[in-house]
Amino acid sequence: MRALLRRQRYLLDYSLSSLARRPGKHLALLLVYTLIVFLLASTLLFTQSLRREAALVLAESPELIVQRLLAGRHELMPADYLHRLGRLRGVSESYGRLWGYFYDPAVKANYTLLVPRQDPPAPGDVILGTGVARARGLGVGDYLSLRSARGEPFSFKVAALLEADTELVASDLILLGPEDFRRFFAFPADRYTDIVLRVPNPSEVRKVAEKIALALPDTRPILREEILRTYDALFGWRQGVVIVLLTGALLAFVIFAFDRAAGLSAEERREIGILKAIGWETGDVLRMKFWEGAALSLTAFLAGYLLAYVHVFFFAATLFAPVLKGWAVLYPDFSPLPFVDGLQVATLFFFTVFPYTVATIVPIWRAAITDPDQVMR
């Protein structure tokens, strides 16, 4: 066992010196390899942290949201439904929500206007999401001027800005009081946008949803887990698009690696011949080349992953953020929480190191089975 380990150590020593002796060739390969790992790891790390971030923020959201439908479209909720839904067994609390969308032609962006349930802003005040504040160049104490759908001008005083840690889902948010909301949208007084139900027991959520569907057939209950699943699918889809694009780059790398390995120089072939002539087996040469590839792969993998980690968690994934996050104009500007998933690392390792190893093994094997007497002629 000891001799076996020592033998591998000798082969590894030789492999490292072999890498160092041809810096030009190996450095180019290392750079391309690192870049590929960096791109793939950045995509995976960023998407994973987006999902996690959204899940953390939505963890506080209500278990059930009930919307009314008319001809299959979202319709305003009559206020008397609130009383009927609040009486259902399992529902501990119910309240109506007021929210809507507003297109601001000044910055060509859509805002979400929402009346918070607790501590709504005083009449004439608004609280802005950081995306809106950035887009309009507003700070606390400034005035936000909007022209309503009926063409009336409104002016709101910015009372506060939302905290940056909610930016991923609240970048485009404007919080305002109920009276301002109803006036701005000319919203009927006996209507809500939708109704929220609190169901403390998770196993009752689906049952409550079924009861709602029976009691109020013109409504649609939306479960929190469905929203989370939608986010998950959305980010998963975006990740998929980027990975499909990167597959081309990965394929190009495999061809590049094959070309590099197949194009063993005359000097390298001669070296393999000498090693065999002085007593190395074909297996020793293959093992030596394996260590060479392993050293290169691991260095590229670690460097690429580390760079991706810095890119995603310290520079907020500057390169990919617009594609992966979405938002047409109001890009959320948030710093994802550092998070590494072991399975994801293993998957990435497999998809980068394995193709390289397969691409290089055949040409190296062909060189390694050269007759050792070549060096005598």
Add this chain to the structure above:
Amino acid sequence: MIRLAQVSKVFNQGRHNEVRAVRDLSLELDTRGITVFKGPSGSGKTSLLAMIGCLSRPTSGRIHLEGRLISNLPERFMTAVRRDTFGFIFQRFNLIRGLTVLENVMLPAYPLAPAPSTLRDRALDLLRQFHLAERANNQAEWLSGGEAQRTAICRALINRPRILIADEPTANLDSQLSRELLALIGDLADQGKGVLISSHDPLVFDHARVSRVVELRDGRLA
């Protein structure tokens, strides 16, 4: 004793460029003393040494080493015989560029995996014996012809082989260096090593320490 029975070596067999390097050669060689294979270029000397040294297999015929058939062994066993029994000194030295003299000398022992300190001490001993100790950490490509040849001898001796095989060892040396080399080879023969040399250099085959000269021509004994 090395015994060759009707050994032939054909390159590119069945093709338009077929070459019969060795033809039905039968021979017995002592594994002690210095044996020189002489003959003009293309006479089959190198091919014969390559087959004896387990670097290649004969196309037909058999080679026995101390009674053991070695010419039809699988690659792995053939490599083991080559590594344990023979040490090679090549015409062009075949040192690996970029490695130090010490690393070049230690290379054949890597697959045997001796303790690193033991291997290093053994290599340094050899370098001292061949007056190369101060060159141990120099790159192989910086050596003069004579130094490179002596480094190649140290490398050939690192696994303590019983037989040394030297292919045209004086081809790249001047007369003075050739004489020095032959003296060194003579010393090794005195220490009990068998030495097989291929050469068409009279300095080699006329040397007083040579115990036997085998002359080849067109792949046959002349």
